[in-house]
Amino acid sequence: LPGFVDAHTHPIWAGDRVHEYAKKLAGATYMEIMREGGGIGFTVEQTRLATDKDLLASLVARLKRMLCAGTTYVECKTGYGLEWPDELRLLKLLEQARSHIPIGISITYCGAHAVPKNKTAEEMTEDIVNNQIKALKKLIDNKELNVSDIDVFCEK
Numbered sequence: 001l002p003g004f005v006d007a008h009t010h011p012i013w014a015g016d017r018v019h020e021y022a023k024k025l026a027g028a029t030y031m032e033i034m035r036e037g038g039g040i041g042f043t044v045e046q047t048r049l050a051t052d053k054d055l056l057a058s059l060v061a062r063l064k065r066m067l068c069a070g071t072t073y074v075e076c077k078t079g080y081g082l083e084w085p086d087e088l089r090l091l092k093l094l095e096q097a098r099s100h101i102p103i104g105i106s107i108t109y110c111g112a113h114a115v116p117k118n119k120t121a122e123e124m125t126e127d128i129v130n131n132q133i134k135a136l137k138k139l140i141d142n143k144e145l146n147v148s149d150i151d152v153f154c155e156k
Contacts, residue, residue: 003072010110011062012055012090013080015046040080040114047080047090056093060100073104077151079113084132087111091136091145107145109136112152128152 020038024030033039047055059076066074076094081087087109094107111132115124139145 001072004070006066006071006074008077009066009074010077010079011066011074012059012076012078012093013043013047014050014055014058015043017042034114041117043080044082044086044114044116048086052089052093055090056096056100059093059097063097063101063103063105067101067103071103073106075106075108075149077108077110079110079151079153082111082114082116084111084127084135087132088135088139091139091147095145106148108149108151109147110151110153114153 017038020033023033023036023038030039034041063074076097078087078090078094081090091107091109094105098105111128112124115121119127133150136145136147136150140147
């Protein structure tokens with residue numbers, strides 16, 4: 001069956017950033033919004049507060065809307081955890097979603113979506129390279145996760 005491939009999606013998150021829209025219209029840059037507590041950092045906080053049940057339900061609802069619009073295969077990125085335990089949680093929920101909806105899912109680990117408040121960019125880079133990717137590889141090798149790709153986000 002022909003269908004759309006929807007690449008580069010981040011379908012697992014909580015909260016919304018509608019309040020940032022007026023700031024963008026007024027000329028604020030993304031980095032300014034982020035410094036004020038908005039942007040990815042806001043979504044990370046809201047995602048961490050959400051229950052697994054709520055995150056999975058909203059993820060499946062988003063995937064169903066994509067399927068109804070003709071998407072048959074979707075790249076699902078993490079990125080709203082930032083710290084390994086939270087990113088791992090999102091990866092596991094993406095794995096669970098595969099059994100809830102008949103849509104092809106390619107999982108991308110995007111642990112470097114932003115720098116967490118408690119780390120410098122250098123510390124974050126070292127953690128991802130020396131710890132997170134190694135832990136992810138072990139989970140993939142043990143067939144606990146099926147992650148296809150790794151992505152990073154560089155704003156500057």
